[in-house]
Amino acid sequence: MRRLGPLACFLVVVSAILFAQTSEHQRTAVTGKNDLRCTISCSSLLYTITTDAGPSLETESGLGIDLIIEEKFGVSASMPFIVITRLKKDEINKFLFALGDPAVSINATGRIGDWQVSVKFAYTYPFGIWNSYQAKEYMIMSGSGYHRIEGIVSALRYMDPLAAGFSLSLEHCFGKPYRLGVGTIPFSVGLGVFATEALNSVAALSGSLHQHYSSAPQINGIPEQSSGAYSLSVSASLLINRNQRSISIGLSKSLSDLSSPAAFTIEAALTFKRGD
Numbered sequence: 001m002r003r004l005g006p007l008a009c010f011l012v013v014v015s016a017i018l019f020a021q022t023s024e025h026q027r028t029a030v031t032g033k034n035d036l037r038c039t040i041s042c043s044s045l046l047y048t049i050t051t052d053a054g055p056s057l058e059t060e061s062g063l064g065i066d067l068i069i070e071e072k073f074g075v076s077a078s079m080p081f082i083v084i085t086r087l088k089k090d091e092i093n094k095f096l097f098a099l100g101d102p103a104v105s106i107n108a109t110g111r112i113g114d115w116q117v118s119v120k121f122a123y124t125y126p127f128g129i130w131n132s133y134q135a136k137e138y139m140i141m142s143g144s145g146y147h148r149i150e151g152i153v154s155a156l157r158y159m160d161p162l163a164a165g166f167s168l169s170l171e172h173c174f175g176k177p178y179r180l181g182v183g184t185i186p187f188s189v190g191l192g193v194f195a196t197e198a199l200n201s202v203a204a205l206s207g208s209l210h211q212h213y214s215s216a217p218q219i220n221g222i223p224e225q226s227s228g229a230y231s232l233s234v235s236a237s238l239l240i241n242r243n244q245r246s247i248s249i250g251l252s253k254s255l256s257d258l259s260s261p262a263a264f265t266i267e268a269a270l271t272f273k274r275g276d
Helices: 004-018 132-138
Strands: 036-051 054-069 073-086 095-099 103-112 115-124 147-159 162-178 181-198 203-214 229-242 245-254 263-274
Touching: none
Parallel strands: none
Antiparallel strands: 036 054, 036 263, 054 073, 073 095, 073 103, 103 115, 115 147, 147 162, 162 181, 181 203, 203 229, 229 245, 245 263
8 A cells, every 4th residue: 555655646646647638618716816705614624434433423623714815925823622422312421522733833835847846844742632531531533742843835737727836845743742751753754646627616525545654642742652653544525615605515534444434524715805
């Protein structure tokens, strides 16, 4: 699987570039030049799992806000949360809720030839429940316990009616408190490719393939495991965008863990613009 992952990403990028054709209709992905753009969004990922407590429906959601100045500089913040619904009829605690790890980021966007290139720096604070004792008490886990810093470089090319691109991320996790020391994950690297095909001026189909590798967690510089962890996932969605309102509905699935359930994804966003 490790050999097939990079090859699959390469083929998706090449196919997106070679088979893109022009069209006269408006692309849903194209943005105008605005002095200020503010987007408020809510996203959810839903899936069912079965544990010792029985079957349950889990929802990993998040609220986000993005401020973009002149389509070049931006600031964003997000607050994730998890809701678990127990499906057993005699379950006492049918609904569980917990906040996750909030994140803030800054980004800058420019052009290199035909590509729109963005650079993003993000910080995530460990606010959610991660400690095993707390997770057992509240019967829910919503955080990682790590302070996280991440840098992301992404590139996007518009080839009407197709918009395709890729992203590369590097992350460092640190400061997770243990009784015997402090935990870190020295580095994590992610590579993703994505494409959006406009069906008309309102609807578009979007797909992505993402692979991620994390080095082994460490406590006081000593690895807890002999090797790191690799994952590969795919997602597809339908995007409806009209009157500065958009909704995305789709599915995502892990390809490196085929036993894991597929997840239903939905995201709604409202955008305010000035200086269009």
